[in-house]
Amino acid sequence: xxxxxxAGVEATIAETAHAxxxxxxxxxxxxxxxxxxHRSASGRGVVEARxxxxxxxxxxxxxxxxxxxxxxxxxxxxxxxxxxxxDVAGELVAQGPAGAAHQMIELTQPVAHDPVLNALFDRLFxxxxxxxxxxxxxxxxxxxxxxxxxxxxxxxxxRYVSPRDVATPIARAKAxxxxxxxxxxxLAELAAEAGMSRFQLLRNFAQALGLPxxxxxxxxxxxxxxxxxxxxxxxxxxxxxxxxxxQSHMTRAFVRLLGVTPANYAxxxx
Numbered sequence: 001x002x003x004x005x006x007a008g009v010e011a012t013i014a015e016t017a018h019a020x021x022x023x024x025x026x027x028x029x030x031x032x033x034x035x036x037x038h039r040s041a042s043g044r045g046v047v048e049a050r051x052x053x054x055x056x057x058x059x060x061x062x063x064x065x066x067x068x069x070x071x072x073x074x075x076x077x078x079x080x081x082x083x084x085x086x087d088v089a090g091e092l093v094a095q096g097p098a099g100a101a102h103q104m105i106e107l108t109q110p111v112a113h114d115p116v117l118n119a120l121f122d123r124l125f126x127x128x129x130x131x132x133x134x135x136x137x138x139x140x141x142x143x144x145x146x147x148x149x150x151x152x153x154x155x156x157x158x159r160y161v162s163p164r165d166v167a168t169p170i171a172r173a174k175a176x177x178x179x180x181x182x183x184x185x186x187l188a189e190l191a192a193e194a195g196m197s198r199f200q201l202l203r204n205f206a207q208a209l210g211l212p213x214x215x216x217x218x219x220x221x222x223x224x225x226x227x228x229x230x231x232x233x234x235x236x237x238x239x240x241x242x243x244x245x246x247q248s249h250m251t252r253a254f255v256r257l258l259g260v261t262p263a264n265y266a267x268x269x270x
């Protein structure tokens with residue numbers, strides 16, 4: 001996971017035969033398969049991506065990932081804070097209807113064959129990730145705007161969500177986990193937050209988010225651990241602060257969800 005010179009953007013370079021379990025990201029992800037093939041199942045069905053295909057994922061979209069064969073696959077990926085794409089789309093697309101409190105932008109397809117997008121992605125990756133030294137901030141901003149602009153015009157859709165949809169009972173339970181992933185919450189506490197029984201919570205949470213509460217909390221703990229490691233926190237201290245039983249527990253969760261150990265992640269970003 002190399003450093004990216006743009007705030008709000010994280011880069012990944014991967015070459016692996018690892019099969020990733022169901023998970024989601026809190027950012028938009030855009031990447032290119034550079035070798036082999038990749039199969040992923042999500043709410044939009046099972047898709048396959050091969051060399052030179054672009055791959056995309058929305059924040060919160062649950063998906064998995066495995067190689068098409070034993071040779072594995074390689075890809076490069078950039079993850080963008082949602083506000084970056086929303087801001088670019090806002091400059092390109094007219095605002096929504098009066099009274100729409102929440103405008104949401106979504107990537108429309110998980111796999112696309114788009115040579116223009118690939119070229120813009122390669123340019124952005126080159127100036128923001130692979131160039132040594134401080135580089136040219138104007139060149140980075142230009143490359144970012146060009147790629148996100150193409151993405152917004154060709155591969156996104158807008159939808160409008162009312163405040164009632166945002167404040168659902170399951171959203172309250174999710175927010176309880178998000179606010180403190182390290183907390184030792186019980187199903188009873190989450191069910192009380194949502195105003196339903198434990199059985200209703202388990203069923204509705206999985207239906208809404210694609211993951212049961214314990215798997216979602218584990219994912220959020222890994223995100224918290226990544227943030228702490230990026231700030232320079234020692235691994236043992238990170239494991240305790242993120243709610244893991246110990247450092248080996250954190251390592252197993254990291255490898256399962258990210259395909260890399262916490263120590264290797266720390267070495268790559270420093």
